[in-house]
Amino acid sequence: MPGRSPADLARELGLPEAIKLASNEVPYGPLPGVVEAVVEATAAVHRYPDLGVVELREALAEHYDVSPDRVATGCGSVALCEHLAKVTCLPGDEILYAWRSFEAYPIIAATTGATSVRVPNTGQHGHDLRSMSAAITDRTRMILVCNPNNPTGTTVRRAELDRFLDSVPDDVLVVLDEAYREFVTDDEVPDGLLAYGDRANVVVLRTMSKAWGLAGLRIGYLIASPEVAATVRKVVTPFSTNAVAQAAALAALRQADEVRRRCALVVAERERVTTAIRALVPDVPASQANFVWLPLGTASAEFGAACEKQGVIVRPFQGDGVRVTIGTPAENDAFLKAAATAL
Ligand SMILES: Cc1ncc(COP(=O)(O)O)c(C=O)c1O
Numbered sequence: 394m395p396g397r398s399p400a401d402l403a404r405e406l407g408l409p410e411a412i413k414l415a416s417n418e419v420p421y422g423p424l425p426g427v428v429e430a431v432v433e434a435t436a437a438v439h440r441y442p443d444l445g446v447v448e449l450r451e452a453l454a455e456h457y458d459v460s461p462d463r464v465a466t467g468c469g470s471v472a473l474c475e476h477l478a479k480v481t482c483l484p485g486d487e488i489l490y491a492w493r494s495f496e497a498y499p500i501i502a503a504t505t506g507a508t509s510v511r512v513p514n515t516g517q518h519g520h521d522l523r524s525m526s527a528a529i530t531d532r533t534r535m536i537l538v539c540n541p542n543n544p545t546g547t548t549v550r551r552a553e554l555d556r557f558l559d560s561v562p563d564d565v566l567v568v569l570d571e572a573y574r575e576f577v578t579d580d581e582v583p584d585g586l587l588a589y590g591d592r593a594n595v596v597v598l599r600t601m602s603k604a605w606g607l608a609g610l611r612i613g614y615l616i617a618s619p620e621v622a623a624t625v626r627k628v629v630t631p632f633s634t635n636a637v638a639q640a641a642a643l644a645a646l647r648q649a650d651e652v653r654r655r656c657a658l659v660v661a662e663r664e665r666v667t668t669a670i671r672a673l674v675p676d677v678p679a680s681q682a683n684f685v686w687l688p689l690g691t692a693s694a695e696f697g698a699a700c701e702k703q704g705v706i707v708r709p710f711q712g713d714g715v716r717v718t719i720g721t722p723a724e725n726d727a728f729l730k731a732a733a734t735a736l
Pocket of ligand 1: 470
C-alpha cells in the first residue's frame with residue numbers, strides 16, 4: 394500500500410512539493426545505467442519477455458554464488474510470497490507470522506484460504522520466536538520471518554534464529570523475508586542465504602524495490618532449494634517479470650558498489666534520525682532497515698495527519714505506531730521539524 398501521492402498533497406497544501414516517507418523507497422533515483430537499459434528494452438516491447446528469465450536468474454545466481462536452478466523471480470517479492478503460499482497451503486492450513494509485520498501477509502494468507510496465525514511482537518517490537526515456535530501446529534505449512542521486520546525495523550539474531558529453525562519440522566517452509574537485508578549493519582543478524590541456504594525448508598526472499606531502486610518495475614526474487622524454486626517457477630504468472638524489468642535488473646546488478654554506497658548513506662541518516670527522534674519519542678527501537686518506527690499507539694493517526702499538514706507523508710498504523718522511511722538529509726530534517734511540531 395503505497396501511501397498518498399506527494400503531488401496531490403502538495404496541491405492541497407499549496408506547496409511547491411511534498412515529501413513522501415511512506416513506502417520505504419531509497420531516495421536517490423534509479424541506479425546509473427538503469428534508465429538507458431530501460432529505454433533500450435522498450436524498443437522490443439511488442440515481443441514477449443524471456444519466459445524463463447534465464448539471463449537475470451543467471452546474473453542473480455552469480456551475484457549470490459548459487460546455482461540458477463535455485464532462483465525464481467516474480468512481479469515483486471510480494472508476488473513470490475503469494476506464490477509460495479499457493480504452493481504450500483490448502484484452505485484451512487496455517488501461515489504463521491509475527492504481528493505487527495508486513496501488511497501484505499494477512500492478505501496473502503486470506504487469498505489462499507489459509508488461516509493466519511499471528512504471534513504478537515515482544516515489548517521491544519521484535520519477533521517473539523519462542524512463542525512462534527510454540528504456535529506451530531500440524532496445520533502449519535508456512536512461516537514468515539521478516540528480518541529486519543517491516544514496520545518496526547527490529548531484527549532476529551543468529552543464535553535465536555538457529556534455535557527457532559531447529560524447532561521447525563522439516564516439512565514446514567520457513568520464508569526469511571529479507572526485503573531490507575542490504576541495510577543491515579549488525580553482524581549478529583544473519584544473512585539468511587549464507588547462514589541457512591543449505592536447509593531445504595528455508596526460502597530467502599529478496600527484492601530489488603528497496604536498495605536496488607526498482608520499486609516501480611516490480612522485481613523480486615527468491616533463493617531456495619532447487620525443488621522449491623522449480624515449483625514456484627511453475628506457478629508464477631507467465632511473463633510477470635516483464636522485459637523492461639529484466640533489462641533494468643540486469644543493469645542494476647552491475648552497480649553493486651553504488652548500492653553499497655547508497656545504503657551507507659541511508660544507514661548514516663537512519664542513525665541520525667533515530668537519535669534525534671528519540672528526544673521526542675524515547676522508546677523508538679533501533680532499526681536495521683531504511684525506516685524507523687515510532688510506537689505512538691492510539692496517537693499514530695493524529696501524528697500522521699499532523700505531519701501531512703506540514704507536507705510530510707509518513708505511514709501510520711493506528712493503534713500501533715508510525716513508520717517513517719529514511720530519505721535524503723533534507724527530507725529527514727523536514728520530517729524531524731514536522732514531528733517536533735506534531736508532538
Ligand atoms: C518485508 C517486505 N517484504 C516484501 C516487500 C515487497 O516488496 P516488492 O513486492 O516491492 O518486491 C516489502 C515491501 O514493502 C516488504 O516490506
